[in-house]
Amino acid sequence: MSQFQLHDSQRRATVPFEPLDPGHVRVYYCGPTVYDVPHIGNLRAMLTADLLIRLLRRLYPRVTFVRNITDVDDKITARAKANGEDIGHLTERTTAEFHAGLAAMNMIRPDIEPRATHNIGEMQAMIDRLIRQGHAYVAEGHVLFSVTSFASYGALSGRDPDELVAGARVEVAPYKRDPGDFVLWKPSTPEQPGWVSPWGRGRPGWHIECSAMAHRYLGESFDIHGGGTDLLFPHHENERAQSLCCFPNGKFANYWLHNAMLLVEGEKMSKSLGNFHTLSDVLKRVPAEVLRLQLMSAHYRSLLNFTWTGLNESRKTLDRFYRALQAAKFSGPPNRPPPAIFLESLCDDLNTPQAIAEMHKMATKALTGDIEAAEDLMAAGNMIGLLHTPVQSWFKTLVSGSNDLPEVEIEALIAERLTARKAKDFARADEIRKTLAEEGIILEDGPTGTTWRRA
């Protein structure tokens, strides 16, 4: 097995991965803020985490994957108010949709999925400790972290704290000692969610929750912390500052993993541009496996441009893979590990495009009847969450539902066409082919008879 290496944002280099404890690898990922249904942009970080965990589980005996749910946030409060919906109802509903979406995408679930609201005590304990250690101060009902109290502030994101002030686009609150100081705890109005605290009834700032939950479930030092590049600053920088100041003997995250963003038709996805796609929008048009493959078709640190034509290519790729399994007459569960060359691709900083290229090479062999290659293909696909659909049903899967032609009618037309062909009535045979084609059914005449699939 080749050495697993990954790109560490803090070191700004791709380096060999050395676990703090080879007997137990520990990973923390920033999870969703549950105020809306999941969209395809959310999925990229989720998929990167999924692939990372799948690979780590193959390399190490024990892996603990923690991913939080942020269920207290001003966006949530605002959305609940706009919807006329109870906050608890909103967060429960969107959490359930998030879980359902990830399950549809065949993503492995975290071992621990803590909720921010269940960890307020842990956050308060950290804040209290930061105040006592001189890293935080109380001002006008807020508790603020003092960035000047932490010498290496900015080291993770590669920023000079002095330069942050110049470009700041948000007005600096007057009670801050330094413009870079950020909120650990803030006062709540009676309508806002709040918890009693030594600093008055209030709610936590955004960053402290991840520090608190990571500490509670993974300790002062753990292996990998991940999320989207948009979180690098300020979120992760602040998490790191809080945690290292609170627990100076720990190292917090040993490796930082950041995935690039997703574009839609070359532009940032946004509601105002009309290119905003929720997960369920996409799953109405293609099987989840197709979207999963497309999200893996670019390296996780590269921008991924989501397009419908790109999705269609991923669909064709999966058709090819399933055909390869079919051609080799192999469809059982894999009883072997994926080929070494495939694992080596993944071990090279999760190089999924290369891993998929290797799958294509396996498929090419399998298509000529190489059953060994088909088994390799299946094992490789399953490892990254693909090719779980029974081969026979892949080509007949309904996506859009509703008024698709029932299978019995398809079979009846095929039988009629067979009769026509035997009678050399090719006009009628072609007419039936055309009729079915208009319904999105493609017929394939083979040596053993006619099969059909949905286009």
Next chain:
RNA sequence: GGUCCGGUGGCAGAAUGGUGAUGCAGCGGACUGCAAAUCCGCGUACGUGGGUUCGAUUCCCGCCCGGACCUCCA
């Protein structure tokens, strides 16, 4: 303005200091009543100007272009 990342064939997308992945699309052929699928074969690239080197798409510098982040967007 600051920091960082990237510019590869028609498209998507990797690797790599010297034989130029992989897929889609395209072209030619085989197979087929016609198709589909499959098989065989073919073509096309390294933003730009310098530098280092026997040799650069790969390393270094400038320029152009694109993108991300710059206090609560995954």
